[in-house]
Amino acid sequence: MTPELMEAGSLARERMAEREARGEGRIARRARLLRELEPDFGQGVALYLDDITVSFDGFKALNALTLQILVGELRCIIGPNGAGKTTMMDFITGKTRPDAGRCFFGSTIDLLRLSETQIAQAGIGRKFQKPTVYEQLSVFENLELACKGDRRVRASLLSRLSGEQLDRIGEVLALIHLKTEAQRAAGRLSHGQKQWLEIGMLLMQDPKLLLLDEPVAGMTDEETERTAELFLSLEGKHSLVVVEHDMKFVEQLTEGRKKVTVLHEGSVLAEGLLADVQGNDKVVEVYLGR
Ligand SMILES: Nc1ncnc2c1ncn2[C@@H]1O[C@H](COP(=O)(O)OP(=O)(O)OP(=O)(O)O)[C@@H](O)[C@H]1O
Numbered sequence: 001m002t003p004e005l006m007e008a009g010s011l012a013r014e015r016m017a018e019r020e021a022r023g024e025g026r027i028a029r030r031a032r033l034l035r036e037l038e039p040d041f042g043q044g045v046a047l048y049l050d051d052i053t054v055s056f057d058g059f060k061a062l063n064a065l066t067l068q069i070l071v072g073e074l075r076c077i078i079g080p081n082g083a084g085k086t087t088m089m090d091f092i093t094g095k096t097r098p099d100a101g102r103c104f105f106g107s108t109i110d111l112l113r114l115s116e117t118q119i120a121q122a123g124i125g126r127k128f129q130k131p132t133v134y135e136q137l138s139v140f141e142n143l144e145l146a147c148k149g150d151r152r153v154r155a156s157l158l159s160r161l162s163g164e165q166l167d168r169i170g171e172v173l174a175l176i177h178l179k180t181e182a183q184r185a186a187g188r189l190s191h192g193q194k195q196w197l198e199i200g201m202l203l204m205q206d207p208k209l210l211l212l213d214e215p216v217a218g219m220t221d222e223e224t225e226r227t228a229e230l231f232l233s234l235e236g237k238h239s240l241v242v243v244e245h246d247m248k249f250v251e252q253l254t255e256g257r258k259k260v261t262v263l264h265e266g267s268v269l270a271e272g273l274l275a276d277v278q279g280n281d282k283v284v285e286v287y288l289g290r
């Protein structure tokens with residue numbers, strides 16, 4: 001997809017929104033806003049970053065970064081400490097604003113015009129490195145809260161779940177290997193299980209794009225392997241961007257056929273099959289050789 005095509009899609013949508021905005025009521029307005037957050041994946045592109053620069057006091061954490069993630073793709077991003085991997089996730093989710101560049105979700109949503117909340121509503125879910133679950137609540141209750149999306153814990157736990165929501169919780173519990181732990185307090189889970197629970201909470205919102213920052217850091221080998229299986233089972237249904245230093249994990253995810261991206265000093269240093277980038281002299285010099 002070209003930037004021009006995306007720009008055209010975005011402009012057409014804006015004009016339509018302006019027409020609709022004239023003479024509409026509050027409910028219609030809300031419905032329109034929600035519709036505007038519905039991404040269009042018709043072009044096959046989930047995320048498009050074009051020439052993005054993010055700087056902190058003049059230091060460019062991202063430097064003219066250009067990247068494209070396809071719908072349903074599982075893309076691993078590797079690179080040395082300080083390469084800009086986390087900053088990239090910060091700006092995709094609206095936490096940090098770039099100085100320059102463009103960023104589209106699907107072919108019509110210009111992410112730079114949306115707030116953090118709207119970006120999440122549009123279907124971008126993010127997993128931070130440290131698990132953040134409600135320790136006192138059970139695994140089930142954590143998932144329950146995530147699917148209701150109501151931040152008031154008590155109100156949310158008192159309201160009833162629909163049959164559909166219950167089914168979804170059951171599905172997610174199976175996916176994250178926590179079916180037998182459903183009634184256990186989240187605080188009593190292992191580090192790896194907490195990470196899965198948090199991923200499960202993200203999945204309750206049915207995100208179209210999942211951003212996962214060092215998801216297996218601190219996990220045992222067995223947990224790491226299971227996490228790779230989980231991500232592979234999500235591929236296709238969701239687009240996934242996985243940042244990791246654990247090369248064995250990356251190898252398992254790429255299955256010898258998927259593209260990986262190497263970031264260095266805020267830009268793409270190399271992109272291609274893992275075996276090819278591992279043999280790339282520049283990559284060995286800045287990252288893998290050390
Ligand atoms: N809020 C901030 N203020 C100033 N500098 C920042 C800020 N956030 C990140 N940086 C700097 O930007 C650079 C990129 O950091 P970032 O955290 O994105 O790297 P990373 O690729 O995620 O590294 P790691 O593999 O260690 O997690 C680093 O030099 C970091 O110090």
Ligand SMILES: [Mg+2]
Nearest residue numbers: 085086087213
């Ligand atoms: Mg980081």
